[in-house]
Amino acid sequence: MKSFWIVLIGFFLFTSSAKAQPKDYGDISAEDFLAYDSTYNESASAVILFEKGVVEFDSDYNCILQLHRRIKILTDQGADYGDIEIPAYKPARQNVSSIKAVTYILNEDGEIEEKKINEEDIFTSVEGHVIEVKKFTMPDLQPGVIIEYYYRKKMGNAFMMPDWEFHGYIPIEWSEIEMIVPSTLNYRMVFKGGDTLHINEAERINNLVNNMPAQSIRLAKKDLKPIESLPFLLNRDDHVSSVITQLTGMSIPGYYPRNFPRSWDEIIKQLNEREDFGKQKANRAIKGLVNSIITDGMNDLEKVEAVYSYMVNNFEWDGYHYLVTEKGIRDTFDDKMGNSADLNLLLTIMLREAGIGTNPALISTRDNGSVLGDYPSLNQFNMLVVAVESEEGVFMLDASSGLRSYTFPHPKLLFRNALVIRKDNTFGWLLTHSLENSSERLSMNYSLKDSSKIAVSISARTKGAFSEQLRSDVDRLDFNSYWEDYYSDLEDVTVDSSSFTNLQNLGESVTYKTSFSMEKEERLKLGNEFIYLNPFLFLSEPENPFIKTERNLPIEFPFPYGKQHLVRVTLPDGYIVDEIPESVEVNLPDQGGYYRFQTNLTGDVLTLVSITSINTYYYAPDQYQEIKELFEAKYKATNSQVVLKKESSE
Incomplete structure (x- = not known):
């Protein structure tokens, strides 16, 4: 703290x-x-x-x-x-x-x-x-x-x-x-x-x-x-x-x-009296659009999703963050472009027209540093967002981060103290959070039976931050370039098929499937009697990020998450398993998370499962050794070798 x-x-x-x-x-x-x-x-x-x-x-x-x-x-x-x-x-x-x-x-x-x-x-x-x-x-x-x-x-x-x-x-x-x-x-x-x-x-x-x-x-x-x-x-x-x-x-x-403002009350009152902040109002065009978006029978969350989805699909952020609108919400509405304050003040007004309790909120993004609540100064903030205060709960929206679900804002905005500014000159503090958990469940299957190639198929279902990252990456790179980047660390890869679902459907989880083949000699160490294989291929953990002996500062993850990677390997004919990694389990104190690694051999199919659960974003320095142990176990497990031995002819 x-x-x-x-x-x-x-x-x-x-x-x-x-x-x-x-x-x-x-x-x-x-x-x-x-x-x-x-x-x-x-x-x-x-x-x-x-x-x-x-x-x-x-x-x-x-x-x-x-x-x-x-x-x-x-x-x-x-x-x-x-x-x-x-x-x-x-x-x-x-x-x-x-x-x-x-x-x-x-x-x-x-x-x-x-x-x-x-x-x-x-x-x-x-x-x-x-x-x-x-x-x-x-x-x-x-x-x-x-x-x-x-x-x-x-x-x-x-x-x-x-x-x-x-x-x-x-x-x-x-x-x-x-x-x-x-x-x-x-x-x-x-x-x-x-x-x-x-x-x-x-x-x-x-x-x-x-x-x-x-x-x-x-x-x-x-x-x-x-x-x-x-x-x-x-x-x-x-x-x-x-x-x-x-x-x-x-x-x-x-x-x-x-005398200059010495309290948040004074600052809030001054902001609400400003033409570029508190005096912004909807015109007939904005009201008409909201009426066309909202339908009878919608609950609060459905109204929020409908108005927010319209904004992120039809308006563009100009790349600048401000605390007040630069050109007013009416010109922003006409231009379909603006800075973060332009867009989010417009979203605030549109949601109010839809009957949703919303207010502008000032926030300091992660790269800008934390806000001291007892130090009343606007200089601490660098962005304006939207605070929704409805019967369905209190949460934050941002219309300037591109195509994202409203349930998971950009990570730079998570777990920040946002100053919520209400029309009646009262204020409050909102600890920003997501409405959806983040997870990735990935399954990779491949066979070693072919004498020269490894045929690999991958399917994955993502939620929360992982879905939003896929949307962002595909939007930035386009579909074909994304897969070129995905396979960039592999040599001699032949892509057979690739597909996404729900990239544009912001209310659903993004899934994807891909299949490819690669030369067996590039991934296996082949001997006369033995085959040495890292079964996780390119999904191996590249390193343990926690290498220092001690750490006096907290460990802060971008967001809590869960990851499950399941690998099924069909073994080649004429070989038996000589050595497989041992199962591992590491638990963090106070149900803070865990890592589990399990292996199973059924017939000629070897199954390995790596599961990571990080249950909070903040861990105190005295939990560093446990975090370090967890990620060391994950690094070793996903980089361990399977040894296959040629069956004896006797």
Whole structure:
């Protein structure tokens, strides 16, 4: 679970007794090269010895960040941390200046050599017309050197106070942020993450900004382990401890005092009063279409399915996510195209016209990170969806993800906290979920009786996410290209037939059948007396994704699911089974799931069944070893060999 706490920056003191701080730029000694104990994290390629940010304001209340960072390179791979890029957002009038950088080398005589970056070594590039990036590479990068750099960045106006992340992809010995805030500005601070602050102190100072008093807030953490991007971790940034700021008011001399929304209630009210959000209404054409779609006797779910199906079959997403409509639902209706807010606000209004209780909802997709409920800010969200609140239940819809059943939204939208915005200015939180379970039941049959070919037939029935993935893949690649991609890992394959059912019928499960043949020598190890075979062929688990000895972060699957793969092999004449894999069963605690592998030999038919059940999307770090064991068992079982022995002629 995410943890956070909130502080309003005012004129008070909160202190913690601690005396530690980074060194000044250029203050380095031979002892600094021995300061990092590599046993702290033996796999690290580099370590940040310290980093310090100082945030202050100029006389025009522009926010200025000064950053000072020192890194020790430990391996050849660590040299990547010597490629420095500093972005600036041009529309906010950001700019970067006062860059200093140096590489320190401890030579054989115990003396420190310095290799500095010159102005001509710094390059500027523009990305997407709005981002200007300063780039430079530190000289003489090699294991054992220490690099240090400093820059000054104008962030923009008072709304652009930067957040500060304490964690990195490599270990950090010391991370500190100091904020010097004039008394004319009020900020809310939210602390995310469970690590303890090593320094947490504030003091009133006489600042030089317009001769106004200010508060200096100093926050620091030490001995921070890296936060890596791991398999089955939905968003690494959700687990990075940080301090987030939000401007809540300003009282600058000569201007009227201003307060900004400080609660969800204020934000909801403002959204409902906006023409591009709460004031959107259906016209005669939209109402007429809804009346033509809805028929007497439909229940709520049938109405939802009918209106939703019309939307996804007749409207196109333009590829952009917004929180408000860009051109209004009436123009979206006419154009049959729009951004996610255009489409989903139109879907909301159409369902209301059909008598369904629906409201717009704001969501942060998985790649955008989790939402902090006690931090009222629209900046946390990146997409608008539809929340259905009817007698049949509460669930989410999205008309911008293409041809999908309404029962299973895109995985990027699942298990997210959506802010539901109602017409009466109330709000609620919806943990998004699917209405349908996800499963795949696949059967593969083939015979080894032919002397040169293996004839294979596959049939499968899918539900939920697996059906939607097939719809998406076939729509993206087209029918023929899909099967070319399906067989791309196999050599000398001759496809005999392939077919799908229910690709366009969004309310039904997608099934498919395919048959093909391939050269026996490509898949079997043939000897004079023995045949060695992996019976799962290309359905074998390619690897165990959980290879680390320990894991301090949760395991998060895209969705719960069940998979059953059944393989039937008809053995060749003149051979008997000499060795088959043993049956396996691994169960997760608290009925969290299981893996089962079974074999059976009846006559000349060998049957193998691999069953995986993952019953929830979230597993705590203390369940990592069980998850690792389950997937290791699956990897070994589906990659195990069957040994066939030629029958004796005696």
